[in-house]
Amino acid sequence: MGDVIEVANSAPFWIFAFIIIGIVIFQAIIFLRIAKKSAPDVGMTQRDERIAMRTGLITAIGPSVAVAIVIISLITILGSPITLMRIGIIGSAATESGAAQVGANAFGTELGGDDFPIEALATVVWTMFLGGMGWLIVVALFTKQLGKTQKKIEKNNPKIMSSVTLAAMLGAFGFLVSDEMIISINHTIAGIVAVGSMIGFMIIADKLDIAWIKEWSLGFSMVIGMTVAHLTTMF
Amino acid sequence: MSANPEKVETENVNTNASVDSAMDVFHNRAHFWGRTTLWVLIVMCLVPPLYVSFVLDAHPGWDLIGVGLIGYASFIGIMWVLEPVTYYPTLGIAGTYLAFLTGNIANLCLPSSASAQKAVGAEVGTRKAEVAGTFGIAMASLVNTVIILLTILGGTYILSMLPAAVEGVFDFILPAIFGAVLGQFAYKTPQYGVLAIVIAMVVLFSPVFEAIQIAACVALTITAVLFMEKQKNKSAETKN
Numbered sequence: 431m432g433d434v435i436e437v438a439n440s441a442p443f444w445i446f447a448f449i450i451i452g453i454v455i456f457q458a459i460i461f462l463r464i465a466k467k468s469a470p471d472v473g474m475t476q477r478d479e480r481i482a483m484r485t486g487l488i489t490a491i492g493p494s495v496a497v498a499i500v501i502i503s504l505i506t507i508l509g510s511p512i513t514l515m516r517i518g519i520i521g522s523a524a525t526e527s528g529a530a531q532v533g534a535n536a537f538g539t540e541l542g543g544d545d546f547p548i549e550a551l552a553t554v555v556w557t558m559f560l561g562g563m564g565w566l567i568v569v570a571l572f573t574k575q576l577g578k579t580q581k582k583i584e585k586n587n588p589k590i591m592s593s594v595t596l597a598a599m600l601g602a603f604g605f606l607v608s609d610e611m612i613i614s615i616n617h618t619i620a621g622i623v624a625v626g627s628m629i630g631f632m633i634i635a636d637k638l639d640i641a642w643i644k645e646w647s648l649g650f651s652m653v654i655g656m657t658v659a660h661l662t663t664m665f
Numbered sequence: 666m667s668a669n670p671e672k673v674e675t676e677n678v679n680t681n682a683s684v685d686s687a688m689d690v691f692h693n694r695a696h697f698w699g700r701t702t703l704w705v706l707i708v709m710c711l712v713p714p715l716y717v718s719f720v721l722d723a724h725p726g727w728d729l730i731g732v733g734l735i736g737y738a739s740f741i742g743i744m745w746v747l748e749p750v751t752y753y754p755t756l757g758i759a760g761t762y763l764a765f766l767t768g769n770i771a772n773l774c775l776p777s778s779a780s781a782q783k784a785v786g787a788e789v790g791t792r793k794a795e796v797a798g799t800f801g802i803a804m805a806s807l808v809n810t811v812i813i814l815l816t817i818l819g820g821t822y823i824l825s826m827l828p829a830a831v832e833g834v835f836d837f838i839l840p841a842i843f844g845a846v847l848g849q850f851a852y853k854t855p856q857y858g859v860l861a862i863v864i865a866m867v868v869l870f871s872p873v874f875e876a877i878q879i880a881a882c883v884a885l886t887i888t889a890v891l892f893m894e895k896q897k898n899k900s901a902e903t904k905n
Contacts, residue, residue, distance in 0.1 A: 434900060437721065446713045451810060453709065454767050457702040458806040461763055464694045464704065464846040471687030472792040475758050477787040479800060485784040486777040486801030490808035493773040501813065502820035515713065515816045520768040524846040525744075527871060529737045531839065532879060535710045536733035537725060541839060542854040550724035556714040557726070557733035563710050564738070564745030570703035574696065576761070577755040594887055597741055597857070601886030602740030602863025603847040605879050609870055610840035621840035626847025629855065645772060648845050655841030660834040 434551050438509030444572040446531030451518050461608045492645055497523055502654075507541050514557065521562040524648065528606055533557030535609075624655030677777075688792050692758050699762025706766060732876040739880035755779075759799040766807040777805035857893075861886050 445650045462483070469479050504513045508530060524601035533554035534541045541554070611621040628651040636644035718724035729769050743854035752770055753761050756778060781801025788796035851858025864885045 437864045442716060442720075443713065445756035446709070446716070450706065453702060453706050454806060454810050457698070458765065458803045458810070459701070461695070461799055461803045461884045462758055462814065464691065464698065464759065465796050465803065465905065468687060468691040468796055469800075471683070471691075472796050474785060474793060475798060477890075478797070479887040481799040482781040482800035483804045484707075485692050486804035487783045487808050489777040489780045489801070490773055490805035491812070493769065493776070494809040494812040496684075496772075497769070498812070498816045500842065501816045502823065503835065503842065505817065505820050505824060506835045507838060510817050510821045512713070518813055519871055520765050522768060524842065524849075525741060527839065527842050528846075529741070531843075532736040533733040535879075536736060536773065536876060538875070541851035542836075548717070548721060548768075549725040552717040552721075553724045553733050555717050556730040558678060559710045559714050560730070560734050561737040561741055564742065565706055565748065565765050566703050566707050566710070568745050569749050569761060570700050570707065572749070573699065573753070573761050574759060576749055583712075590891070591747065593890055595747055597887040597890035598740045598743055598883050599850045600857055600861040600890070601864065602879060602885035603843050604858070604886065605865040607840055607847050607869065608845060608865035609878075610861055612869060613840075617837065620837035624841040624844030624856065625848040625851070628820065628845045629852040629858075632852040633850065645798050648842075648849065651845035652838070652841040653691040654802050655844055656770045656834045656837040659837040659841070662729065663833065663891055 434546050435509050437593050438512055438551060443509070443511035443515075447514040447518075450479045450515050454518055460594045474626055492642055496642075496645040497651060498654060500524075508554075514594075516558055516562065519562065520557070520565045520569075526558055526562075528602060529558040530554050531609075532607055537626055538575065601656035619662050620659030623658045624651045625653045688795075691796065695759035695762060699759065703762065703766060703776070736876065736879045739883045750802070757795040757798055759795070760802045761804045763806055767809060769809060771811055773805050774802045777801040857886075857890055860889055860893075864889065 457490055469476075489568055497517070501513060504517070504523060504527060507527075508516070517523060521529070528568040530540050533556065534546075536545075536557065537550040539546055539550050569571070604612060607621045607625070611618040628647055631643055631647035631651060635641070635647065748770065749761060749765060752764065752775070755775060756764050756770075760774065760778055764770045765775070778798035778801045781792045782797045782806075784787065785793070785797045787797045847861065848857055850859070861882070865882050868881050868885070873881055
C-alpha cells in the first residue's frame, strides 16, 4: 500500500482538507455571530453568552479527545488528509472505517492489503464522500420540514424504526468484523476481544453511571483488541 | 424570590410578539447560512473523488463506485433521514445545521447544547434555550475541529516515531474497530450481536456475490431482529 499512501498524503489532499475544515470553522463563527445578535431578544445577557460559550467549550473537550485514538489508527490506513476530511465533518470514525472497507471490497480488495492500486483508493474515496453527503443533503433540503416529518414517524410506531436502525448497524458491523475475523486466528481474537471489551465498558458505565467511560470506550476497546491480538502473534 | 414570578409574567406578556419576530429573524438567518455552508461543503465533497478519478486518472468505473455506495447505503442510508428527524427537536434549527456539518451529534453536540442551556438556566424548549444551545454547539464544533486538527498533525508525527515492534499492533485495527462498534450496538441485547455474526458467517461461506454480501447481511439481520421482537411481544402479551 506504500505508493497509495504517498498519493493520499500528497499536497492536493492537504489543500482539500484545509478547505473543508475551513468551512466547518467558518460556519461555527457565523452561527456564533447570529446567536449573539439574537441573544438580547431572548433575555440573554452578555454574561449569559459568555457562560453558554464557555460551557459548550468545556463539555466538548472530553468527547473530542476521546476520538483521538481512533483518528490516529485511521491515519495508518487512509493517510492524514483523508482522515482529517472525513472525521472533521459528519460521519464518525466507526462509520467512515466501515465506508472505507465497503469501498475497498467493491473494488475487490481489502484496506491495507498489499494489492491496493490507486483505483482502489478512488473507490474508497468515492464511497466515503458520497456516503457522507447523504446527511448533508437531507439537512440542507429538509430542515425546514423536519418538524412535520418527526410527528409522522412518531405516529408510525417509533419502536419499529429504532429496531430497524439497530438491526441495520448490527448486520453491517457483524459482517465487517466477521469478514476480518476469517483472515487469521489473530484477527479472530482481535474481533472477539474488542466486542467483549466494549460490552464490558458499556455495562460498567451503565452500572456505575459514569458517562466518560462511554466516550472513551471505542478507543479503549480498539487498543485492547489490537494489543491482545498482536501479543498472540508472538507465541 | 416572591417578586420574581410576577416580574417574569409581565415581561412575557409585553414582549411575546417582539420575541416571536426576533426569533423569526434568528431562524431565517440560520436557514440562510446553514443551507449556504452545507451546499458549499456538498460541492467541496465532490472535489477529492473527482480529483482522484480524473486528475490522477485513476477512475475505477461508475459500476464499482455504485457497488460501494449501495453497500454503504444499505446500512447508513436509513441514518441519513432518521438522525436529522430524531435530533432536530433537541438541537433546534441552528443546532441542526451546525451538528450535521461537524458530526459527532450524540456524543458531542447534544451534551454541549444541553450543558450550555443548563448553565444559563434556560428551560428546555424555550427560545432562550434555543439560542444558548446554539452558542454551545458552535463552540463544541470549534473545539472539536481544533482538537482533530492537532491530533492529525501530532498523530502523523507520533506514528513516524513508533518502534517497529509496536507497529504490528496496527495490523489489527480493522477487526478491533469493527468489533468494538458491534459491541456498542449489541451490549443491550447480546443475543442480537451473536445473531448478526452467525448471519454474517453464513453469508460469507455461502455463494453470495461478494458485492451484495453486506446488503444481504443487513436485510437478513433486520428481518431476524423484527421477527424476534415480534415473538418477544407475543410472549409478553400471553403472560399478561
